[in-house]
Amino acid sequence: MSDRPIRVLIAKPGLDGHDRGAKVVARALRDSGMEVIYTGIRQTPEMIAEAALQEDVDVVGLSILSGAHMDLFPRIVDLLKQKGIDDVVLVAGGIIPDEDMPAIKQMGFAGAFGPGTSTQDLAKFIRDEVARKRGATA
């Protein structure tokens, strides 16, 4: 069943309203053959976890530029776990300072992509990560 389209949730937690990056990513992933559920700005951790659950996604992509990632990301990761979602690929985007990277990885994120990332590289990264997860659960 590996040929079913990869389903990705793209959400912006927190209060910043800068969604150009998230929209560019959503469009690029669509163009590489993925189904992208786009939920937009100002999403609470609860909204994101609920959407990931109902939509049964393979990937959750979180874009944040406000600097609140160290507060919001752990909350989202916890809620996903509470809902029994332990097999999604977590990807961060936006402004994540290098010094936070070890903690982000520790939380279970597969990667973080800031400004200047090639969308092809991102799509390839996601495809590889999902293939690995699907291979592990098959």
Add this chain to the structure above:
Amino acid sequence: MNAESIEQLRAGNPRAVARAISAVERGGAPARDVIAAIFRYTGRAHVIGVTGAPGTGKSTLVNEIAKEYRRRGKRVGIVAVDPTSPFSGGAILGDRLRMQDLSGDSGVFIRSMATRGNLGGIAAATSDAVQVLDTAGYEIVLVETVGAGQNEVDIAKNTHTTIVVDAPGMGDDIQAIKAGILEIADLLIVNKADHDEVSATVAALEMNLNLKPKAENDWRPPVLKTIALQGDGVADVVDWIGKHRQYLVDHHQLEVRERARFRAELEMVVQNELMARLLRGVNESKVDSLVEKIATREMDVYQAAETLIGKEN
């Protein structure tokens, strides 16, 4: 499906619902497995199709209708269908964006689906997803599609109550009398009723309905005005859905519609299955060489098709 996952699904466990919808969306054996396990539990939900041109406010309206049903104590399932790009196979599913008021309410389940472009597949997958939500105890299931292609229109049509959403300024009265999605409407809604020209749009739709030949006991679709962004007129829409359901019950139309839907589904499944069986034996290079022969006028398409699947006896 094992007994435990069926139990979880019937109890409305959201993870079980989500997984079951993924399975029916995949089609083939996983879909058949789920439907075989749940089909006997279906047939309780009232299924409402919502369709209309892009930008008329369907998703916002679905959001408001769902909120109104929640106020009336009903559990609501939503299937929102958006098109798959024929070029990349990908899709942007953006309907949740307009349904954020519904989050955090365990009485609502929203699922976005892409059309995925497989022949007839989306109609089957949508119908199966509705059955999953029905099994999980959602009493009202709203199916939202863009009224652009025949497939989408078919999906909206194969429900108990079909709502067609229009908005002022979408076209003149000639658009209204063209054959198409207006004919399948049980309720016509003119959304964005705070915009100019709303009365012209309502008048065009009313005139179109008045010109329709009448049969005895016919349901006459009401033309309702809403401002979905503010929730205006939505309680009226829900009342009218109730009236339409009562009409279906009183005139034994629920049974008639259900049988028509099952007949259409049966034909569709047979068609898809036959197509899949025929194409299984066909290899791509043979198709390529036939296309080449057609392009050089050596063969026409009918002759090429015959070489692929044989002559009709």
